Amino acid sequence: MLPRHRPLLTSRHDPTLRLQKAGHCSLVETQTGQWYAAHIVARPHTERGRCVLGRETALQPVTWTEDGWPRIAGAVPAVTVPAPALPPAPAPEPPPTTDHFDTPALGPDWSTLRRPATSDWIEPAPGRLRVHGGQSPVGRRSPSLLARRVTARNCSLRTSLTFAPRTPDHMAGLTAYHNTRNWHYLHVTAQDDGAPVLRTLSCEAGRLVAHRTSVPLVPGHPVVLHAELDLPVLRFSYDTGQGMRVLPVGLDATVLSDEHADEFHDGRLRVLGFTGAMLGLWVQDLDGTGVYADFAHATYLTPRDGAA
Numbered sequence: 600m601l602p603r604h605r606p607l608l609t610s611r612h613d614p615t616l617r618l619q620k621a622g623h624c625s626l627v628e629t630q631t632g633q634w635y636a637a638h639i640v641a642r643p644h645t646e647r648g649r650c651v652l653g654r655e656t657a658l659q660p661v662t663w664t665e666d667g668w669p670r671i672a673g674a675v676p677a678v679t680v681p682a683p684a685l686p687p688a689p690a691p692e693p694p695p696t697t698d699h700f701d702t703p704a705l706g707p708d709w710s711t712l713r714r715p716a717t718s719d720w721i722e723p724a725p726g727r728l729r730v731h732g733g734q735s736p737v738g739r740r741s742p743s744l745l746a747r748r749v750t751a752r753n754c755s756l757r758t759s760l761t762f763a764p765r766t767p768d769h770m771a772g773l774t775a776y777h778n779t780r781n782w783h784y785l786h787v788t789a790q791d792d793g794a795p796v797l798r799t800l801s802c803e804a805g806r807l808v809a810h811r812t813s814v815p816l817v818p819g820h821p822v823v824l825h826a827e828l829d830l831p832v833l834r835f836s837y838d839t840g841q842g843m844r845v846l847p848v849g850l851d852a853t854v855l856s857d858e859h860a861d862e863f864h865d866g867r868l869r870v871l872g873f874t875g876a877m878l879g880l881w882v883q884d885l886d887g888t889g890v891y892a893d894f895a896h897a898t899y900l901t902p903r904d905g906a907a
Contacts, residue, residue, distance in 0.1 A: 629683045629684070644853060657676055700728040721743070757824065757826075758897045760824055768884070
């Protein structure tokens with residue numbers, strides 16, 4: 600039995616534990632009288648390393664001492680625990696791996712940034728999602744970003760994009776995103792002469808990096824874009840009708856972590872990362888001419904679903 604002065608649950612003193620940052624615990628009792636602690640954790644990629652998945656929810660079985668103190672075995676977060684013995688209930692339907700945007704409202708897996716998904720910039724319709732361009736990728740007021748949370752160390756997001764950019768001020772594509780200052784972006788844009796081109800741009804701690812990838816595109820033709828997260832690497836690929844081709848740039852996926860997003864100035868924490876990574880659809884209209892992009896579908900896969 601643990602001494603009473605010990606924490607109920609902590610991972611602070613053991614960097615070898617797979618689950619770190621254990622805290623914010625709530626005690627719950629099931630219908631059958633079992634007790635659990637619901638709390639948050641994070642999974643570092645390496646020991647004391649970065650946690651790209653952000654905060655996750657975990658459960659730990661709880662027992663009670665004779666004098667009324669709660670206890671968790673070992674006082675550390677276990678990776679696997681016995682499932683609660685709950686009364687029989689219908690199993691929930693698993694979410695579809697592909698969203699065809701067939702309903703007027705977006706599904707619960709999607710999130711937007713700094714503004715709700717209103718009809719003035721986002722239009723779901725059967726077989727396509729029309730997203731009107733928003734502010735710059737580093738803007739903080741009205742971005743046109745639709746994203747879903749990364750839920751596995753290995754996962755991917757794929758879409759088919761139809762976009763007609765007229766200037767370099769028009770961009771649309773796939774992003775791996777943490778916050779305004781940390782992201783990777785595979786996008787269609789236009790060169791100075793108006794010719795469409797596929798490019799890759801990153802932002803790391805607010806510093807923009809334009810990668811030397813430039814793929815000419817046929818005007819008006821859809822292009823398939825693919826983002827694959829395989830920690831610690833992010834890879835982008837594309838298909839213009841000749842099969843998938845991987846861009847020769849291996850991007851650092853750990854910049855999409857809470858730890859990398861933390862920024863210190865004069866020894867004090869000034870910028871706090873607390874969201875975890877997301878994969879999403881992004882559109883920019885920097886000259887305000889009303890440009891939009893159509894996404895035919897969005898397919899999110901994890902190893903359980905058959906991701907590569």
